[in-house]
Amino acid sequence: MAEQTRRLVLGGATAGVVTRCRDFTRRALADWLWVPGSEAEEDVLLLVSELVTNACLHAGGPRELVLRYAPGGRLRVEVTDDSPEPPKPRPVQDRSRPGGHGLVLLNVLARSWGSAPLPGPRPGKTVWLEVPSPLPEPEP
Numbered sequence: 001m002a003e004q005t006r007r008l009v010l011g012g013a014t015a016g017v018v019t020r021c022r023d024f025t026r027r028a029l030a031d032w033l034w035v036p037g038s039e040a041e042e043d044v045l046l047l048v049s050e051l052v053t054n055a056c057l058h059a060g061g062p063r064e065l066v067l068r069y070a071p072g073g074r075l076r077v078e079v080t081d082d083s084p085e086p087p088k089p090r091p092v093q094d095r096s097r098p099g100g101h102g103l104v105l106l107n108v109l110a111r112s113w114g115s116a117p118l119p120g121p122r123p124g125k126t127v128w129l130e131v132p133s134p135l136p137e138p139e140p
Contacts, residue, residue, distance in 0.1 A: 044077070048065070074132055
C-alpha cells in the first residue's frame with residue numbers, strides 16, 4: 001500500500017482547534033487500522049495536541065494539519081503556521097508548573113522532528129514529527 005495523506009485546512013483558527021485536530025487524527029488512525037486507545041494512538045494524539053497548541057500560542061494559530069502515513073513504516077505529522085520562527089526550548093523552570101514541556105515530549109515520543117521555513121514570499125513554517133507505525137510491514 002502506498003503512502004496516504006490526510007489534510008485538514010485550519011486557516012489560523014484557534015478556538016476549538018486542538019480538539020478538532022485530535023478528532024481528525026483519531027479518525028485517520030482508525031482508518032489506517034491503528035488500535036483505538038493503544039499507547040501508540042495516545043502518543044500520536046498527545047504529539048498532535050502539542051504541535052497545534054504551540055501554533056496557537058506562539059504563531060497565531062495553525063494553517064493546516066497534514067498526516068502522511070506509510071503502512072509498516074512511519075507516520076509523519078505536519079503543522080503549518082504563519083510564524084517564521086522555529087520552535088525553541090524554554091529555559092528549564094519548575095517542572096511541576098504547566099507549560100514549556102512540549103519540545104521535551106517531542107524529543108521523547110517522536111522518532112524525529114524538526115521545522116522548515118515555507119518556500120515563497122509568505123512567512124511561515126512547518127513543524128513536523130515522525131513516529132514509527134505500530135503495525136507490521138505489509139506482505140509483498
